[in-house]
Amino acid sequence: MATKDRHVIASIAGGWSVHASGASRASRRFERQSDAVRYARDLARRERTNLYVHRRDGTVKRWDSYADDRSPQRGKRG
Template identity: 40%
Template sequence: MSKQSDRHVVPNPSGGWDVRAPGASRASAHTDTQAQARDRARQIAGNAGGGEVRIHRRDGRIRDSDTVAPGNDPNPPRDKR
């Protein structure tokens, strides 16, 4: 289930990287590098109250995902007690 605060970092066909909300036709942000797009996506998700950031490879497959607090992490770290 996707939320409005979730963001995807995807390659732009004209070069660079876009930050997009799921199902959006326009990008929330455009950057030159994937690292810049990842940081901007985390910032946008955090400002919206937390969510998931999914980073895609150039071929479109998901490379990594990150939960931005106070989002609901589907794989939280184990308690080491």
């Protein structure tokens, strides 16, 4: 079964969107990035997938793994 990692990305219309990997449409949109991250983190925990938070320029700001292991891995890029 393929995992649907979650991505928090800047929305073209403004604000922030939560997308599943490979999805063309957002699962939900938010005005603030912090609200989008909170929602996406809950989904990633429930689905045991990865969460990628992007900057406005599209680069990965941080990632969290909620895969089958018991403690989440965290990463941060520059």
